[in-house]
Amino acid sequence: MRKIILIVSSVILLSTGIFAANTKNISSVTKQDVQELNKLSDPKSVQSASDTIDDWAHSAIKKFGINEFGEHNGKFFFFASQSVSLMPSDPQFGDALVNAYDKALMKLQNEYIMARSGKVIIHKIKELHQDNSTNANDIELPAPSTKGFLGKVLKIFDKTLDVTNKKLDSELIKLGTSPQELAQMTPSMKKNTYKDEFLKNIIHTASEQIAGLFPIQTSLAKDANGQYVVGIIAVASQKTIQIAKDISLQRSTLIKGKGKKVEDLLPAEPKDYISTFGVRLSYDLDGTPMIISYGVGSYTPNSGDSYINDQLKSEAKDNAISNADGQIAEIVNGYMNAQESRKNGEEIKKYVQRKMKPNSDTIEKTIKNIVKITNNRAKSHASMSLKGISTVKTWRYTTDKGVKFVGAVRVWKYESLSAVNNFNNEKYKSAKSKTKKPTYKKSLSVSKPVNDVNDF
Secondary structure, three states: OHHHHHHHHHHHHHHHHHHHHHHHHHHOOOHHHHHHHHHHHOHHHOOOHHHHHHHHHHHHHHOOOOOOOEEEOOEEEEEEEEEOOOOOOOOOHHHHHHHHHHHHHHHHHHHHHHHHHOEEEEEEEEEEEEOOOOOOOOOOOOOOOOOHHHHHHHHHHHOOOOOOOHHHHHHHHHOOOOHHHHHHOOOEEEEEEEEEEEEEEEEEEEEEEOOOOEEEEEEEEEOOOOOEEEEEEEEEOHHHHHHHHHHHOOOOOOOOOOOOOHHHOOOOOHHHHHHOOEEEEEEOOOOOEEEEEEEEEEEOOOOOOHHHHHHHHHHHHHHHHHHHHHHHHHHHHEEEEEEEEEEEEEEEEEEEEEEOOOOOOEEEEEEEEEEEEEEEEEEEEEOOOOOOEEEEEEEEEEOOOOOEEEEEEEEEEHHHHHHHHHHHOHHHHHHHOOOOOOOOOOEEEEOOOOOOHHHO
8 A cells, every 4th residue: 555655646746846847838938939829820820822822923023014914005914823732742743733834824824815805694593483382391102103213112102012121122123223223312202392593604705826825934832731832924915926926837027026045044953943834935146036945744763663763754854845845836826715604693492301101201401502613614725846946954853852853945946947947958958068067941932034024
């Protein structure tokens, strides 16, 4: 007995000591510490990546001398964002990041064609049904001659069989009902006694070229929870549309701009390419338009197999080049069809229901629903000649989570187009053969701006 008491006393003394130490720590907590803890515990006070992207977009557009997105002096500015579906710790985060950019770009393109040639159709429906009859809540069983599943149930009732529990199932199977069909069907009947329904359906449609819509800056935001969001700002004008048309026809253009070296427009570090997506419009040293396209690919290494890893890396590079070329094709000669349907309204309904078995009770129910349904479908296609496109830069980068990125920067230039055309010309080749060959934590990452408002 004494031993037990001593043990208990020791525990009490130890607990008292710990409590005293904790009391000392608590007393040392400052008011600022308490405020910070309260702030972290309140999810509303933690800014999401989506909010960060929105703030970035409105700040970035002001650098072009514009306060809001929309039309300004014949130039149309658009913004769209898209959350990345996977967290950065997922092995396929790189693929999800590329997909998020493509989805954000389609949002931009959809908004672009709606602004150019969109049409709107609206349908409204108001329906009221009310049954105040004496027998409004009565549900009579139909005649046994009823066809289909219900008819089979009624035939069993007509035989006055005991259909409790599994006997009803076995009788239905004898009448040709499959067990799968049985599992999905509940023999019951409903009757509406009151229904008040209002629906409004607004449909937007558009079919238009998406050529000439150039991204001018992209961004990638991450919040404290690790969620990433992609943001894109793009612009279209008569000048950009004309540039796209001239390039698609592979003809010279009358439009000139301030010339820049390609290497001066590229990101400084490999990690900066992760937030640099899509294409950019710029001008070559001779003043002719050129299109810079950033293709991104990703792969998940196979542990312990260098051959497979090399193949995966090679495929990711090819995919990056393919993405870059596809982006140029859309900018130069893309076309999109889009339809957006938004159904809003409410439904208030009262009904009575009873199971399809003798002597079952009739139950009355009331349902109130808010209707809010959105359907959005867009389809685009593009094609162009690859003449004039060349790779000017390749890169690779591994995140701190081990996700592998590879990329390629592809550029379309009039100089490259001319070189290819000359190379394909037999007279040019024979003439050149006679001459000497010439010599030549919470974070926000933002792509390098390469334009001013006069470029568009």
